[in-house]
Amino acid sequence: MTEAAAPDVFDQARALFDRAIQRNFKGLGYFASPAPVLGASPKDLLIQRGTMNLYHYRPMTDDVYRVPLLLVMATTNRGYIFDMVPGQSLVEYLLRAGYDVFMLDWTAPRADEKTLTLADYVTDFLPTAIERVQAETGEQDFSLVGYCFGGVLSLLWAALHPDAPMKNLVCFTTPVDFSQMEMFQSWSDKRFFDVDRLVDTFGNCPADYLYSAFDMLKPGAKIAGNIRLLDNLWNDEFVKSFRMFDRWATDTLPLAGEYFRETTKRLMWDNALHSGTMDVAGRPVDLATITAPFLHVTAEHDHIVPSAASAPLIEMIGSTDKEQVTMKGGHVSLVAGGNAIKRLWPKLIDWLGDRST
């Protein structure tokens, strides 16, 4: 039996030849075809105000959980990471599971929005979105789900509003101890990095600058990724996935100048959130005032927010119902792609389900 199944040199050669042919044909198709359509789940734009967009996704079930869910995206990237393509969309997954889903997403701040500060995001954009979610659903309670810096914004807002009817707070890979983000610390080293000059020169922090910073966290990844793409051009699924993630990763947003200046100085340099000296518009932030049920999910191989930067969060939160979970994967594969479908998404709806009625 083993003999019959032994690989035949001719079969191997034929398989290699077939792949080589497909690589050539599909390679041509790759460059000729448009990028995949991402973030296409049916939705209504409820608020569009400069850099701020609030979306309401159309429910997919006749009966939804009482408590609506507001996703808060990181300000450096586009929210369609939560809504890639049908079958690979967290939004679609939540809608099918019976959640009423909203998303606070961002577009590139305009030149005249360079004066936006952290306070604008925390005490204006976020509460405006929450009020609209409440008005739209007729429910006072809501769940907040923040990703990366969207988690930081959610934490800051929640700490300033301990009496708000926030039913649940979920953070994905959210940093609190910025001194542990070694690479970013090195680049923003105040001995060499003049953030004032950068903001005063460019107005907003350019997207290219941020993209380069993210890209250099893994210096070999881009070259290796392109070689893998070439090797797998025959594989439609691989190419589709590569294009989705590559498009999202390169679609980095600029940051409003004053907001970038403030986050660099207060969080990267002073590490104010971890040291307990953080304030927003003069109001002190104490994460211990957050008492709503809390879930924090981190990624084992997160190269952007290492565990050391995110792990202290769970201890700083005042909730008695709180859980920290570390899952396999990286900063992006935690929330999107095959890994997320198997791990994070089921965990999220399992945790939220009992707490959303």
Next chain:
Amino acid sequence: MANPTPDPGAFLRDMLGQWETMANQVGGQMMKSGEFARAIQGANAATMQAQTATHQIMDRALAAANMPSRSEVEDLSARLRGIEESVVRIEALLMAQAGITKPERPKPSRTRKPPVKG
């Protein structure tokens, strides 16, 4: 059980994986160093200096040609945004006064319970 067909490219793929890991580690260590930070921020400072100089030259050239500078266009953009927001508010008020409302989508009931855990 049949042996899987050996892939002649597997060795190269494995090598690529190892190279990537090594490049990320070595490159990462290098980039964490103070020297690298100094070099990269030096390059950034030079870019910003060039940008500032270009802005100044362009501002003078635009002023000489009696045209608005970038900062003046930004001010106009900010004012336009204010006007846009006012128009949206006025439109909403007028529609409300005229009794025109968007057709409501049917809203789902909000009584869903989590599945019973077995």
